[in-house]
Amino acid sequence: MASPSIGIIGAGGTISSLASDPRDYLDYPETGRKLSVEEVLERLPELDAFADLVPIGFRSVGSSAIGPSDWLRLHQAITTAVRHNPAIAGFVILHGTATLEETAYFLSLTLPATLPVVVVGAQRPLNTVSSDAAANAINAVRVAADPASYGRGVMVVMNDEIHAARDATKGSTYRLHAFHSAANGPIGFADPDRVVFRFPAHPPTSEEPAFDVDGMTELPRVDIAYSYAGCDGAAVEAFRAAGAAGIVSAAFAPGIPAPLEREALCEAARAGTVIVQSSRVGQGRVARRGWLDAQGWVAAGDLSPVKARILLSLALRQTTDIGRIQDFFDRY
Numbered sequence: 001m002a003s004p005s006i007g008i009i010g011a012g013g014t015i016s017s018l019a020s021d022p023r024d025y026l027d028y029p030e031t032g033r034k035l036s037v038e039e040v041l042e043r044l045p046e047l048d049a050f051a052d053l054v055p056i057g058f059r060s061v062g063s064s065a066i067g068p069s070d071w072l073r074l075h076q077a078i079t080t081a082v083r084h085n086p087a088i089a090g091f092v093i094l095h096g097t098a099t100l101e102e103t104a105y106f107l108s109l110t111l112p113a114t115l116p117v118v119v120v121g122a123q124r125p126l127n128t129v130s131s132d133a134a135a136n137a138i139n140a141v142r143v144a145a146d147p148a149s150y151g152r153g154v155m156v157v158m159n160d161e162i163h164a165a166r167d168a169t170k171g172s173t174y175r176l177h178a179f180h181s182a183a184n185g186p187i188g189f190a191d192p193d194r195v196v197f198r199f200p201a202h203p204p205t206s207e208e209p210a211f212d213v214d215g216m217t218e219l220p221r222v223d224i225a226y227s228y229a230g231c232d233g234a235a236v237e238a239f240r241a242a243g244a245a246g247i248v249s250a251a252f253a254p255g256i257p258a259p260l261e262r263e264a265l266c267e268a269a270r271a272g273t274v275i276v277q278s279s280r281v282g283q284g285r286v287a288r289r290g291w292l293d294a295q296g297w298v299a300a301g302d303l304s305p306v307k308a309r310i311l312l313s314l315a316l317r318q319t320t321d322i323g324r325i326q327d328f329f330d331r332y
């Protein structure tokens with residue numbers, strides 16, 4: 001049987017990094033070099049065993065430099081590649097781990113769920129002792145090429161685990177097991193014998209993505225206000241002054257900002273800024289309690305602040321109606 005054709009996109013990150021010393025797990029962001037996707041493929045010929053790989057250059061940067069305009073261009077790179085080469089069965093994106101979960105969630109909202117896209121990173125540069133780059137890249141290609149991935153949309157593969165884009169989060173600075181999906185757990189595993197999913201894919205009901213971003217070059221500004229004991233409204237006021245169309249409050253669990261911060265958020269809401277209430281703790285839902293409804297704030301459910309910011313930004317391209325925005329949060 002012919003190998004499936006998989007597009008492999010180079011966005012940089014540790015997985016595409018060469019350290020200047022095989023023991024350098026620390027200083028390589030500043031002292032090392034980022035490889036192009038072609039250079040990564042030259043160093044990892046093992047990947048060819050699992051798919052017919054189509055390299056697609058994007059950016060060779062640390063992912064702290066990736067932002068919304070990159071997401072829109074990445075989306076465009078994927079849709080253009082599919083249009084030009086309809087045989088491509090899925091994609092792997094080599095990406096830094098810092099913003100990996102944000103890129104993955106954005107793509108999950110803007111690409112059809114029928115298309116398997118695996119976003120993969122590494123914790124140790126490609127040429128260091130015991131690097132996880134090769135193993136993670138191999139697993140990513142295996143998952144993207146596996147027929148059971150059809151209909152699962154965007155996934156994150158790290159350390160033999162497969163995570164849903166919506167749930168995946170980086171939870172450790174240096175451990176190889178850096179990503180987790182909190183209480184939801186991984187959706188599957190790249191085991192040595194085969195790729196295993198814990199449950200069947202829901203058959204995609206539509207080829208249409210949740211949000212159509214075709215032709216968009218920018219997203220509305222949305223900022224995140226992080227609560228800490230005693231914080232005031234200075235950050236919220238600065239975000240408003242910078243032109244934020246929305247603010248996500250990453251508040252004390254179960255979703256209550258500090259008093260002065262809350263006042264500033266109420267003021268912002270009255271002036272037309274859309275406020276989404278999330279929590280800073282990483283687990284559990286922010287429920288739609290009466291106070292939020294009365295203020296006209298949106299409840300983020302269990303979406304993390306960084307992902308709530310992405311969903312709000314996409315929602316604001318369509319509407320400023322709080323009821324409709326809350327529907328998006330209840331659905332995605």
Ligand code: GLU
Pocket residue numbers: 012013014017028029030061062063064095096097098099122
């Ligand atoms: N793993 C990080 C990233 O997100 C650090 C690598 C770097 O900044 O060069 O890309």
